[in-house]
Amino acid sequence: MFRPKRNTLVKRLWKQRILNYFAEDEASCSLENQEDLEMKSAIHSMLKRLKEPQLERLVQAVETHGADISGCVLVPRGDLRFGRQTSAPHVLCCRLWRWPDIQQPFELKRLNWCQTVNDPLYICCNPFHWSKLYKPESPPPPYSRYPQEPLKSNDLATSEPVSTETGGTNQYGSNFSHPPGNSSGTLSSQQPWCTLAYWELRSRVGRLFPVHKNAINVFYDLPHGDGLCISALTNTEKIRNNSILQTRQKIGLGVTLSKEEEGVWVYNRLQFPLFVNSPTLDLPNTRPLTVHKVLPGYSIKIFDYEKSKCYQCLEEIKLSDGPFNHHAVRISFAKGWGPKYERQCITSCPSWLEVMFSVNR
Known part of the structure; x- marks a missing residue:
């Protein structure tokens, strides 16, 4: 599916994913593994659209945990499907490499160094070009x-x-x-x-x-x-x-x-x-x-x-x-x-x- 270098980059990305450790029995483990495989398929489908320089940029961002503010990683807009779920590409990337509990685009805020705010065709999937919106505790602790x-x-x-x-x-x-x-x-x-x-x-x-x-x-x-x-x-x-x-x-x-x-x-x-x-x-x-x-x-x-x-x-x-x-x-x-x-x-x-x-x- 990928040339040797691309394949290596994808493996490095998948290795950096944030794992969920909440399974308590074999049934939930099986369900989680199935969801993991479905998400992997969706991510691979998305990564196939990236040119090699963009793939390297994404690896740099993920492996440094945002310490190096790399450039945008552009993916065509439109939801990706994995199993019975669909997700916007940037939400899926944030879920995979930053916040496993993220579900919807409105939970995220684009950071000021992202350059794609007005792009009608592409969305930035660099997870370190996004932040999670603060939600106040109610009532205050x-x-x-x-x-x-x-x-x-x-x-x-x-x-x-x-x-x-x-x-x-x-x-x-x-x-x-x-x-x-x-x-x-x-x-x-x-x-x-x-x-x-x-x-x-x-x-x-x-x-x-x-x-x-x-x-x-x-x-x-x-x-x-x-x-x-x-x-x-x-x-x-x-x-x-x-x-x-x-x-x-x-x-x-x-x-x-x-x-x-x-x-x-x-x-x-x-x-x-x-x-x-x-x-x-x-x-x-x-x-x-x-x-x-x-x-x-x-x-x-x-x-x-x-x-x-x-x-x-x-x-x-x-x-x-x-x-x-x-x-x-x-x-x-x-x-x-x-x-x-x-x-x-x-x-x-x-x-x-x-x-x-x-x-x-």
């Missing part, structure tokens, strides 16, 4: 709400993003940010749509990082990374706190922040959960805000422009859990905070990110 602290008088809402811990902007001072303009200088006077501040416990590390591009990666240490590199901000030799050192290592591929028409999304590229706190993920005047646990591979809309606009018309929200700004989002890497944990406040988390949005889009 008991660990999701943090205790209130006394209000601070410096909880500000300004037209510029301001770190409420320092009160300063330092927006264009980062040695690690991409240039605020292009070669023609047309973007140099534009305000960044958000500014990032990296924190360890109660201390901000490095300067504020202005973001002008529509997408930004925040990662620990990658040789070809493009974005905010945490290891470039930090000095490991001066840190004696084991919790900080261990959490830094867990950041790995980090997160991707993507500015879209309706709001800002974060995609969790870690192998560990993120914990997110945002004013627009709650009803207005909610006291206190909810902390959302976002699993690896999931995306969540952390800031909604329309909601934020409506909230500005209501009474100003004033909460305090360490530094707080109602145009800001806090993201903790791998460590949660709240009643379930020893860490009651985000300023007790060893490694976290503050994302401060400009008021205007």
Whole structure:
């Protein structure tokens, strides 16, 4: 069916599939094996349509678990049939190599580096060009709400993003940010749509990082990374706190922040959960805000422009859990905070990110 090289590539792909280990008896084992064979037949049918360079691209993405952001893998649109089931090709690939429980296209969100959003004929089947949509727990679990602290008088809402811990902007001072303009200088006077501040416990590390591009990666240490590199901000030799050192290592591929028409999304590229706190993920005047646990591979809309606009018309929200700004989002890497944990406040988390949005889009 395949030439020797293609056959080798297909075998490597099949070896990387995510297996289900839920069979408890021989009947269910037989059923699972049958479904496995039917899915294998459908996948082989799809892979026959791929040219060799695309097949190699898919192998690269699957074997590196998305560490290398490879290009799109194009397959004609139209459901594939295996046994009594049908599935869209990109859903089947995500089910085979990322999430065995995925069933429908609406459970997935295309990531910003995928280039086929407007293609009417083809769909991208690179499973690392997709993320799983976050679904809020209902009702929220008991660990999701943090205790209130006394209000601070410096909880500000300004037209510029301001770190409420320092009160300063330092927006264009980062040695690690991409240039605020292009070669023609047309973007140099534009305000960044958000500014990032990296924190360890109660201390901000490095300067504020202005973001002008529509997408930004925040990662620990990658040789070809493009974005905010945490290891470039930090000095490991001066840190004696084991919790900080261990959490830094867990950041790995980090997160991707993507500015879209309706709001800002974060995609969790870690192998560990993120914990997110945002004013627009709650009803207005909610006291206190909810902390959302976002699993690896999931995306969540952390800031909604329309909601934020409506909230500005209501009474100003004033909460305090360490530094707080109602145009800001806090993201903790791998460590949660709240009643379930020893860490009651985000300023007790060893490694976290503050994302401060400009008021205007």
